[in-house]
Amino acid sequence: MKQQTFIALLVGVLTAGTASAQVTFERLLNADEEPHNWLTYSGTYSSTRHTRLDQITADNVDDLELSWVFQAGSLEAFQATPLVVDGIMYLTEPVNNVVALDAKTGAVFWKYEYTPSPEARPCCGAVNRGLAILDDMLFLATLDGNLMAIDAIAGEPLWSTTVADPTQGYALTLAPLVIKDKVIVGVAGGEYGIRGYIDAYDASTGEQAWRFYTIPGPGEPGHETWENDAWMTGGASAWLTGSYDPDLDLTYWGIGNPGPDWNPAQRPGDNLYSDSVVALDPDTGELEWYFQFTPNDPYDYDAVQIPVLMDAPDGNGGTIKLMLWANRNGFFYILDRENGQFLNGTDFVPVNWASGLDDFGRPVQTPQPPGTTTFPGVQGGTNWYSPSFSPETGLFYVSAWESYGSNFTPEEQEYVPGRVFLGGRPANPFGAGANVPGLRRGHINNWTDAAGGGAVIAINPRNGEQVWKLPMTDVTSSGILTSASNLLFTGNREGYFHILDAEDGEVLWKKPLGGMIANGPMSYMVDGKQYVALAAGHSMYVWALAD
Numbered sequence: 001m002k003q004q005t006f007i008a009l010l011v012g013v014l015t016a017g018t019a020s021a022q023v024t025f026e027r028l029l030n031a032d033e034e035p036h037n038w039l040t041y042s043g044t045y046s047s048t049r050h051t052r053l054d055q056i057t058a059d060n061v062d063d064l065e066l067s068w069v070f071q072a073g074s075l076e077a078f079q080a081t082p083l084v085v086d087g088i089m090y091l092t093e094p095v096n097n098v099v100a101l102d103a104k105t106g107a108v109f110w111k112y113e114y115t116p117s118p119e120a121r122p123c124c125g126a127v128n129r130g131l132a133i134l135d136d137m138l139f140l141a142t143l144d145g146n147l148m149a150i151d152a153i154a155g156e157p158l159w160s161t162t163v164a165d166p167t168q169g170y171a172l173t174l175a176p177l178v179i180k181d182k183v184i185v186g187v188a189g190g191e192y193g194i195r196g197y198i199d200a201y202d203a204s205t206g207e208q209a210w211r212f213y214t215i216p217g218p219g220e221p222g223h224e225t226w227e228n229d230a231w232m233t234g235g236a237s238a239w240l241t242g243s244y245d246p247d248l249d250l251t252y253w254g255i256g257n258p259g260p261d262w263n264p265a266q267r268p269g270d271n272l273y274s275d276s277v278v279a280l281d282p283d284t285g286e287l288e289w290y291f292q293f294t295p296n297d298p299y300d301y302d303a304v305q306i307p308v309l310m311d312a313p314d315g316n317g318g319t320i321k322l323m324l325w326a327n328r329n330g331f332f333y334i335l336d337r338e339n340g341q342f343l344n345g346t347d348f349v350p351v352n353w354a355s356g357l358d359d360f361g362r363p364v365q366t367p368q369p370p371g372t373t374t375f376p377g378v379q380g381g382t383n384w385y386s387p388s389f390s391p392e393t394g395l396f397y398v399s400a401w402e403s404y405g406s407n408f409t410p411e412e413q414e415y416v417p418g419r420v421f422l423g424g425r426p427a428n429p430f431g432a433g434a435n436v437p438g439l440r441r442g443h444i445n446n447w448t449d450a451a452g453g454g455a456v457i458a459i460n461p462r463n464g465e466q467v468w469k470l471p472m473t474d475v476t477s478s479g480i481l482t483s484a485s486n487l488l489f490t491g492n493r494e495g496y497f498h499i500l501d502a503e504d505g506e507v508l509w510k511k512p513l514g515g516m517i518a519n520g521p522m523s524y525m526v527d528g529k530q531y532v533a534l535a536a537g538h539s540m541y542v543w544a545l546a547d
Helices: 013-020 025-029
Strands: 003-008 064-071 083-085 088-093 097-102 108-115 132-134 137-141 146-151 157-162 177-179 182-186 197-202 208-213 243-245 250-254 276-280 287-292 308-313 319-326 331-336 342-347 354-357 363-365 388-390 395-401 407-410 424-427 439-441 447-449 454-460 465-472 481-483 487-491 496-501 507-512 522-526 529-536 539-545
Touching: 025 177, 083 132, 132 177, 146 182, 243 308, 308 388, 319 395, 342 354, 388 481, 481 522, 487 529
Parallel strands: none
Antiparallel strands: 003 108, 064 539, 083 088, 088 097, 097 108, 132 137, 137 146, 146 157, 177 182, 182 197, 197 208, 243 250, 250 276, 276 287, 308 319, 319 331, 331 342, 354 363, 388 395, 395 454, 407 424, 439 447, 454 465, 481 487, 487 496, 496 507, 522 529, 529 539
16 A cells, blocks of 8 residues: 655745745746746746756856755655745655755755555656646656645645556656646556556646547547557557647647557557657647657657757748657657648667658668667667757757667567566677676666767757767766756766756866766756756755855
């Protein structure tokens, strides 16, 4: 049985609650006008991961010092991005504990402890990526398939509703997205033969408002892209937070791989809407358009990356609404987010599974012969790590895995509810049993080739061309934050916190933090001082300029 515990530390709790109450939808819409706060998982609805704060600059970055550290009481992966509202930080401590902290000092105001059911069986680690907030309510998606509302003032649970059945392999690992009066979440579990979906719930009551199945059922458009009964166990989960365009009133969500992962012969067809971005009406869940990146994906190239929204001149005195997408399949895409039209696409890491993209953005596939290595590998050219777009530089930034590949061996597999349903494995490209530096056991106990290095890559979104690249000695595993002072903040699996010049990629500052960095850096301001926060290992580190 799951355990829920509320721990209130009375010192300052009332002040904390009062300061952070009433985060209205209007404030969320205009989050860019509150750069001292961080109100959504990606900072704003456009998901640019860019802060307008500019106190920390290339000239004073050497004056950064550690302000405080919050050490989590868990050894699970720390992947959450905190929210900051009027001097209060709200953080999910791994896995599903929620903590309210003084964003200036790190002092704990209250803590709500939630232990997921042991029936939860996530494929890829017991993780949570953060919270959403509306008015004076926080929203937590739990590993065992529940969505909860928590009082932001007192830290007490308000309501809880069941979203998914953990015994079938479903899980919730994402930060929810609030739009208007609804809380939107997607499910994880694509490696268990689930049928994915995205749900919306009434923020006040927890009552379900709508459900969009990411695999069309019989009689629905797109169902014909699944042969036999493969649609029933086709995966297509949605395990990262979406974005929202209030002018178009559309919310955009990336959809994961089809299942079984590595045996497409068991699921002939394009397998919609796996490996796609879907544009939904946030009031009804109705599909407005979709774009599929990797039809009939045989490589586990989830398309759950964060949709980044930007506007650009159209050449006729107006603007065109763009979506920027560095995909796990190794291609960088530019889409028209009004209608999903493909505008441009280029590879940003070595790719050999396709020779390019046709005029409609569909890959021209070049399957590799058995025994040869496919690039990118099973972890992709990038993964779930949040990219950034800077309006100052006009560049898009992504954490990438370069020269990284895997061999894929399909196998016929029978579906068993609640068991991993992979249809094969990524094989060790150096031969069975080989012990090669740089190889590691994957999250599903199969060999994956991680010999390729990491990189931070800057891309010109007008044409998809690479502007600069910073190679790293280890794989990048951190999201990216850019600032109005043309800085870029990121980390890597070795545990180094980097600050770069966003214009040219020059390393301006670098510090070892002693643990893998696997969350997205964020920034906020309290009492006129800018802070930068990121997690490394099992702790949250917060930095600011020395007084």
